[in-house]
Amino acid sequence: MIVALPFAAAGLAMLGFILVCMVRLSVGPTAADRAVALDTINTLVVATMVLLGAAFDLVVLLDVALVYALLSYVGTLYIARYLERGLS
């Protein structure tokens, strides 16, 4: 269960920011707008995971955030390379 309420409230605020980014992802006119929105959502999800790891008071949960911060970079990189027509 959640033991530290302020961290959980901050995680909820991060989810609000993710909602705003989802609006940009849905209405973005070009694919580059959507890619930047996805990258922002990636960073916000990592921040949410760190905050909720503090809220749950479990150190194990921080490993997920670390792995996610490493892996979310790859997806954005592939989309960016496709947009630059360099993906062979």
Added chain:
Amino acid sequence: MTILAILQIVILILIVAGSVLAVWLKDLLASVIALAGSSLLLALQFYLLQAPDVAIAEAGVGAALTTAIFVLAIRKTQRKEEE
């Protein structure tokens, strides 16, 4: 209603929104981006349900592998959906 329930409800609404976008968009690259965002939030939901190993697996498959393979497939075929 506890704050944990509110967090889970917001994440589930966002997952549904991302999935609807992934089906609805005509541009296939935008559809792949919406699918990546949806699987990202699914990993966050697994994380909230106290399953960190499943969240790591979902992050690895959903964020890195699926996006890369779909982008490679779009590169080899065509990007816009035909009417």
